[in-house]
Amino acid sequence: MTTLIIAEHDGAAIKPATLNTIAAALKIGAPVHVLVAGSACAAAGQAAAAVAGVAKVLVADAAHYGAQLAENLAALVVQQVRADASYTHVLAPATAFGKNVLPRVAALLDSSQLSDVTAVESPDTFQRPFYAGNAVARVQSKDKVKVLSIRTTAFDPVAASGGSAAVESVAAAADLGLTQLVGREVVKLERPELTAASIIVSGGRGLGAADKFHGVLEPLADKLGAALGASRAAVDAGYAPNDYQVGQTGKIVAPQLYVAVGISGAIQHLAGMKDSKVIVAINKDAEAPIFQVADYGLVADLFQAVPELVSAL
Amino acid sequence: MKVLVAVKRVLDYNVKARVKSDGSGVDLANQKLSMNPFDEIACEEAVRLKEAGVATEIIAVSCGPAGCQETLRSALAIGADRGVLVETNDVLEPLAVAKLMQHVAAKEGVEVAIFGKQAIDDDAGQTGQMFGALMGWAQATFASKVKIEGGAATISREIDGGLETLQMKLPVVITTDLRLNEPRFITLPNIMKAKKKPLEVIKAADLGLDLAPRTATLRVDEPAARKAGIKVADVADLVKRLKEEAKVI
Numbered sequence: 001m002t003t004l005i006i007a008e009h010d011g012a013a014i015k016p017a018t019l020n021t022i023a024a025a026l027k028i029g030a031p032v033h034v035l036v037a038g039s040a041c042a043a044a045g046q047a048a049a050a051v052a053g054v055a056k057v058l059v060a061d062a063a064h065y066g067a068q069l070a071e072n073l074a075a076l077v078v079q080q081v082r083a084d085a086s087y088t089h090v091l092a093p094a095t096a097f098g099k100n101v102l103p104r105v106a107a108l109l110d111s112s113q114l115s116d117v118t119a120v121e122s123p124d125t126f127q128r129p130f131y132a133g134n135a136v137a138r139v140q141s142k143d144k145v146k147v148l149s150i151r152t153t154a155f156d157p158v159a160a161s162g163g164s165a166a167v168e169s170v171a172a173a174a175d176l177g178l179t180q181l182v183g184r185e186v187v188k189l190e191r192p193e194l195t196a197a198s199i200i201v202s203g204g205r206g207l208g209a210a211d212k213f214h215g216v217l218e219p220l221a222d223k224l225g226a227a228l229g230a231s232r233a234a235v236d237a238g239y240a241p242n243d244y245q246v247g248q249t250g251k252i253v254a255p256q257l258y259v260a261v262g263i264s265g266a267i268q269h270l271a272g273m274k275d276s277k278v279i280v281a282i283n284k285d286a287e288a289p290i291f292q293v294a295d296y297g298l299v300a301d302l303f304q305a306v307p308e309l310v311s312a313l
Numbered sequence: 314m315k316v317l318v319a320v321k322r323v324l325d326y327n328v329k330a331r332v333k334s335d336g337s338g339v340d341l342a343n344q345k346l347s348m349n350p351f352d353e354i355a356c357e358e359a360v361r362l363k364e365a366g367v368a369t370e371i372i373a374v375s376c377g378p379a380g381c382q383e384t385l386r387s388a389l390a391i392g393a394d395r396g397v398l399v400e401t402n403d404v405l406e407p408l409a410v411a412k413l414m415q416h417v418a419a420k421e422g423v424e425v426a427i428f429g430k431q432a433i434d435d436d437a438g439q440t441g442q443m444f445g446a447l448m449g450w451a452q453a454t455f456a457s458k459v460k461i462e463g464g465a466a467t468i469s470r471e472i473d474g475g476l477e478t479l480q481m482k483l484p485v486v487i488t489t490d491l492r493l494n495e496p497r498f499i500t501l502p503n504i505m506k507a508k509k510k511p512l513e514v515i516k517a518a519d520l521g522l523d524l525a526p527r528t529a530t531l532r533v534d535e536p537a538a539r540k541a542g543i544k545v546a547d548v549a550d551l552v553k554r555l556k557e558e559a560k561v562i
């Protein structure tokens with residue numbers, strides 16, 4: 001029994017989501033191998049080798065892995081799994097990266113996939129939420145190679161240091177040449193990343209306009225060192241960019257503190273944040289469903305309460 | 314160029330899922346079922362491709378029991394030309410659906426397949442990518458902008474922290490993100506027209522594919538409920554409690 005993890009990395013460092021995935025893998029109980037595929041990604045390979053609990057790092061360095069495209073990565077993962085019969089589990093974080101690549105791996109292995117695993121009960125039995133988190137299934141996998149995407153917020157990350165795994169370089173699979181990356185527009189955030197932040201300030205339709213969304217929430221986020229998030233309603237209304245969306249079909253977060261401002265609390269939004277340690281809700285509607293999950297609710301006009309909060313902190 | 318659109322019948326977006334008391338699953342009896350919202354976006358995108366003169370025919374495909382015909386009629390009312398139901402009463406995992414879609418796509422000779430990025434019932438988010446793997450096609454998941462011309466696609470897709478743009482020659486499988494488009498309202502004349510459009514039914518069992526589930530659901534429970542907390546009196550009270558009680562700031 002061996003678990004293979006598809007690392008999410010940027011060539012130089014391992015993304016935090018990979019550390020949560022390794023934590024889930026360790027609960028399976030088998031040795032953990034981490035596959036780092038990229039172009040000029042030796043540093044990321046070294047970083048993976050230093051992670052606590054990792055037994056071996058496989059580095060596949062080739063130009064056609066630079067863009068992290070699903071078709072080529074999936075073919076490489078499948079090549080590794082087929083070459084070593086000891087692999088029984090393939091894991092990736094349930095991030096945009098993992099969600100893109102992993103089902104392709106599963107289909108090529110003729111395995112089913114369990115998405116968004118939140119608990120490992122045994123090497124073949126897992127828990128996962130579905131129906132926007134309104135139901136939790138205990139699922140047993142009968143596949144020879146079990147393929148799991150890991151909900152990162154459900155597993156505390158392993159330490160990024162303390163390990164000393166062997167690093168092995170592996171041959172690249174052929175370039176399928178199906179897809180070319182034209183470009184990426186990634187907003188350089190001065191704030192912490194939404195899925196990695198310990199505090200999140202999130203805004204809803206109650207903000208009323210894009211300039212107010214930023215004008216009211218940014219000072220609070222700055223004061224708290226928080227990431228900014230949004231409800232689907234706020235994103236649909238154009239107050240905030242798409243990747244701010246927290247919820248069933250957006251990002252799943254579980255920070256130490258989640259401050260929901262002007263968010264009514266639709267079930268789809270709650271699905272994305274209800275595992276936060278402490279939830280604060282500020283809303284002028286005392287009947288808003290967000291108060292049913294909030295540890296601290298403040299019924300107030302957010303345009304007065306938030307600035308007041310900023311000066312009180 | 315033929316386009317395949319995959320549509321799934323799910324518990325309606327506005328209905329809260331209720332777990333059966335015996336832990337065997339979610340209660341769907343007498344509940345409103347409708348098309349998965351991401352699949353509506355997929356239908357709309359296909360219709361826009363046809364209106365732009367890029368697509369010649371749109372085939373909507375659903376896999377499941379006879380009731381899925383109603384969902385296919387909705388796809389036809391949005392503007393798909395014909396429907397195919399791959400009928401079965403068995404539980405289908407995403408891998409099985411991908412295999413059935415592969416069968417239909419190969420038979421029909423489609424060059425573009427559009428799937429929703431996830432279904433709001435099982436929240437799996439797998440079928441489009443699995444289909445792409447089985448077909449050996451290029452894939453563009455979580456699409457927010459699609460442009461197809463001259464046998465190639467340029468697609469913007471949502472990634473963590475922003476967008477990326479991919480280019481590929483056809484064939485391609487696309488999965489739709491929320492903001493790819495806003496599906497049109499279905500009008501009564503279009504509902505009437507949809508009733509007359511062809512809808513073919515194929516029995517899944519006749520196709521000789523391995524569709525058996527690879528997982529067993531042992532139990533379904535409601536998640537541990539989060540207890541409602543307290544209402545604080547004012548901002549000062551909130552700050553005090555966050556500092557002294559919750560100790561999070």
